[in-house]
Amino acid sequence: MGGPNLEVFKFGLYLFVPVVALLHFGDPAWYHNHVLPYKSHLFPPPDRTYSKIPTDQTAIREELARIKADKLARRMQRDKELQTQSEVVAPSSKGWFKWW
Numbered sequence: 001m002g003g004p005n006l007e008v009f010k011f012g013l014y015l016f017v018p019v020v021a022l023l024h025f026g027d028p029a030w031y032h033n034h035v036l037p038y039k040s041h042l043f044p045p046p047d048r049t050y051s052k053i054p055t056d057q058t059a060i061r062e063e064l065a066r067i068k069a070d071k072l073a074r075r076m077q078r079d080k081e082l083q084t085q086s087e088v089v090a091p092s093s094k095g096w097f098k099w100w
Contacts, residue, residue: 024030054060 054063
């Protein structure tokens with residue numbers, strides 16, 4: 001096998017790698033330069049998060065009704081836009097091809 005010198009080397013390496021990683025990645029300057037710039041990419045801004053989660057049944061029903069109303073309004077707006085686009089495109093096509 002390797003002998004005692006190899007075991008001392010492995011022991012030193014096993015202690016050295018985590019300590020160096022802790023010193024490198026635990027540095028506040030490294031955190032400010034490499035982590036904080038990507039925070040906005042990973043997490044939504046606080047104004048887009050909803051921190052007041054309803055706990056009682058009436059609040060949950062009101063929140064569901066609000067979500068459904070918003071969803072219905074977006075669907076109506078999308079249908080309205082699609083209808084205006086379809087009226088503009090080609091009102092007199094008879095089939096797959098215009099000549100058919």
